[in-house]
Amino acid sequence: MRTGIFPGSFDPVTYGHLDIIKRAEHICDRLIVAIAKNSQKESLFSVEERLELLKLCCKEFSSFVEVVSFDGLLVDYCRANSVSFIIRGVRSVSDYEYENMNTAVNKKLAPEIETLYMIAGADAYLISSSIVREVASYHRDVSEFVPSIVSEKILQKFEV
Secondary structure: OOEEEEEEOOOOOOHHHHHHHHHHOOOOOEEEEEEEOOOOOOOOOOHHHHHHHHHHHOHHHOOOEEEEEEOOOHHHHHHHOOOOEEEEEEOOHHHHHHHHHHHHHHHHHOOOOEEEEEEOOHHHOOOOHHHHHHHHHOOOOOOOOOOHHHHHHHHHHOOO
């Protein structure tokens, strides 16, 4: 069984994330969508809220997607869960540079685990969670970038 992992903060999950998840179905039998816990990062949603939203958004992929959260190094989680490869979404050159640094470190720590870069689809190319949070903070509609359940939860966060 080919198991991949798609790690991220997913704060919030966007159509860009869902595009990568959908496309990953063609390259793995099982995909772990993993929320990396990062106490250094200020989050809009708690880990529990992100887990709930991701599970709701991934219902259509439930036959091959498992949504989890984890602490620690990604490669340690991968080894403990028989993950063969890491999937990273890339939108721009700056994304690639950042991901390439992480990949180099991961390769040193766990040479047996490959990293695959998936280029964002045309519709999702400019969508990032941070942009969605910024737009929503000004009480603007973000439904073009995120599923409706996510949009509703974001707007609740920014209600006055």
